[in-house]
Amino acid sequence: MSAQFPVVRPRRLRRAPALRRMVAETRLAPADLVLPMFVKEGVGEPQPVPSMPGVFQHTRDSLRKAAHEAAEAGVGGIILFGIPAVKDGAGSGADDPDGIVQLALRDLASDLGDETVLMTDLCLDEYTDHGHCGVLTPAGEIDNDATLERYASIALAQAEAGAAVVGPSGMMDGQVGAIRTALDGAGHTDVAILAYSVKYASAYYGPFREAAECAPQFGDRSTHQQDPANAEESLREVLLDIDEGADMVMVKPAGAYLDIVRRVRDEVRVPVAAYQVSGEYAMVEAAAERGWIDRERTIMESLTSIRRAGADIVLTYWATEVSRRLS
Numbered sequence: 001m002s003a004q005f006p007v008v009r010p011r012r013l014r015r016a017p018a019l020r021r022m023v024a025e026t027r028l029a030p031a032d033l034v035l036p037m038f039v040k041e042g043v044g045e046p047q048p049v050p051s052m053p054g055v056f057q058h059t060r061d062s063l064r065k066a067a068h069e070a071a072e073a074g075v076g077g078i079i080l081f082g083i084p085a086v087k088d089g090a091g092s093g094a095d096d097p098d099g100i101v102q103l104a105l106r107d108l109a110s111d112l113g114d115e116t117v118l119m120t121d122l123c124l125d126e127y128t129d130h131g132h133c134g135v136l137t138p139a140g141e142i143d144n145d146a147t148l149e150r151y152a153s154i155a156l157a158q159a160e161a162g163a164a165v166v167g168p169s170g171m172m173d174g175q176v177g178a179i180r181t182a183l184d185g186a187g188h189t190d191v192a193i194l195a196y197s198v199k200y201a202s203a204y205y206g207p208f209r210e211a212a213e214c215a216p217q218f219g220d221r222s223t224h225q226q227d228p229a230n231a232e233e234s235l236r237e238v239l240l241d242i243d244e245g246a247d248m249v250m251v252k253p254a255g256a257y258l259d260i261v262r263r264v265r266d267e268v269r270v271p272v273a274a275y276q277v278s279g280e281y282a283m284v285e286a287a288a289e290r291g292w293i294d295r296e297r298t299i300m301e302s303l304t305s306i307r308r309a310g311a312d313i314v315l316t317y318w319a320t321e322v323s324r325r326l327s
């Protein structure tokens with residue numbers, strides 16, 4: 001046997017599907033996936049979101065049906081976003097006990113019980129007429145501390161309606177602590193907080209703003225969301241949120257920030273979630289529609305990569321479809 005032939009051959013373990021499956025380091029499971037869902041007040045029919053084919057602004061009824069399908073597929077959790085019929089400066093729909101998310105939560109809590117984890121996005125941008133994530137000062141700037149009081153009140157409304165996990169996504173300083181204090185003060189010590197700790201000021205949220213009808217009417221979100229140039233800052237945000245009582249932390253978006261997902265996973269001892277956001281979804285759907293990319297393979301590869309980077313939980317608009325494929 002001449003010495004030029006390799007003795008060590010990594011290809012041996014790639015030879016057949018069963019071998020590849022056995023040595024796979026990362027697995028996707030329905031229980032790790034969370035489905036973001038939109039529910040809109042005062043519409044008779046579910047409304048398709050043009051920039052997100054397959055995603056709808058649900059009615060209460062169509063939400064129940066789609067949530068049931070998700071639970072049946074084994075999806076780990078559902079995170080709800082509400083679109084109120086009327087918006088105002090304070091975002092009053094967000095903490096109204098009869099606001100759309102609260103009504104939807106009661107529906108799903110009675111339909112699904114413990115079958116899947118009921119979660120909420122906790123923010124004001126869907127509810128304010130100006131589209132900002134907080135209440136504004138007379139000068140038109142976001143008032144951080146006044147916004148915390150609104151978030152505390154929203155947390156209570158969502159907890160009372162049956163949320164098991166609330167997800168503050170507004171990037172206000174102190175939001176996790178304010179929400180934890182409010183929840184505990186009202187006896188909701190069991191309601192968990194999934195903190196959107198690391199949230200970049202990202203162009204990848206474009207289609208979501210159409211889905212949730214929450215594009216800011218002036219200015220942008222770069223005074224509270226993070227600069228894509230920064231990484232250390234993300235670790236600081238994560239550690240602060242854990243100090244304030246976050247039970248889980250999130251990195252958002254996912255695909256362009258896999259380095260951050262890995263660094264956060266290595267830094268903390270709580271579950272780490274990553275949000276595969278609307279723009280990530282839209283790009284794959286659009287390219288697939290043109291026949292430029294293999295849709296299913298790209299979806300599976302993107303999700304596997306997010307898990308491999310270190311996310312324990314992945315929020316994805318493909319959660320139901322992928323869960324079905326996995327089981």
Ligand code: PBG
Pocket residue numbers: 121122123124125126169170204205206207208209221276277278279
């Ligand atoms: C804020 C919120 C946003 C997203 C989730 N929560 C929008 C934003 O910060 O502008 C984006 C999600 C996505 O793009 O899929 N309520």
